[in-house]
Amino acid sequence: MKHYSYAEWQQYVKDEMGNSLREELEGHLYTCDQCLDIYLQAVTANETSLPTLPNETQFTDRIMVMVPVTNCNVSKVEITKTVPDTRLFHYLLAAAATLLLMFTGVFQTLASYTSAFEKPMIQEKKPKPSVTEGVINRTFAWMDSIEKKEAIKK
Structure with a gap:
């Protein structure tokens, strides 16, 4: 992913770039948190040069007057x-x-x-004993049978 420099973000904030690059930077802001942080730093640094609203309430009132009213006769x-x-x-x-x-x-x-x-849908399967374990188990069973035979003879 290509990241943009602080200088490029300052140009963006000051509106000193073409529309195609501007749209590319705007699209990039949606996907990159690192560039978003740099952009916010550039906005903060240029905060004094950005336009301010002299009276915010009047601005809001003027905008609300321009919003079209729907054709509704309900009070x-x-x-x-x-x-x-x-x-x-x-x-x-x-x-x-x-x-x-x-x-x-x-x-x-x-x-x-x-x-x-x-109830659990998947039942635990016991793993098959390995070949080595099988041989060991058979050997012990064979040795136990020999011990029993000797015990019977005595």
Whole structure:
């Protein structure tokens, strides 16, 4: 991944580069945290040269006036009156559905299926004994049989 220098980020902040390189730098900011840190350093260093808003509240008010209003004849009072009614309706609908599912036994049936999911799907397989372990086990079994035969003879 190509990283950009501090000088390039300063040019970006001061708007001293072409559109193609500008778009490339903007795209790079989305993927590179290292360059984002350098960019923030360049912004901080050039903070005094950036334009400032003389009156932020007036700016916000002017922008809000320019935002198009949708063609809606409903006043704010009417909207606030209908919102609690829809919430109450949704609450009652959810409560009725819960009671219906409880009384029909759906939840009980679902609870019985959960035991099947609680069991592990993959069972542990015991590893096969190696050839060496098999030979050792047979040797000990053979030696035990010889000791038993000698014990019987005595």
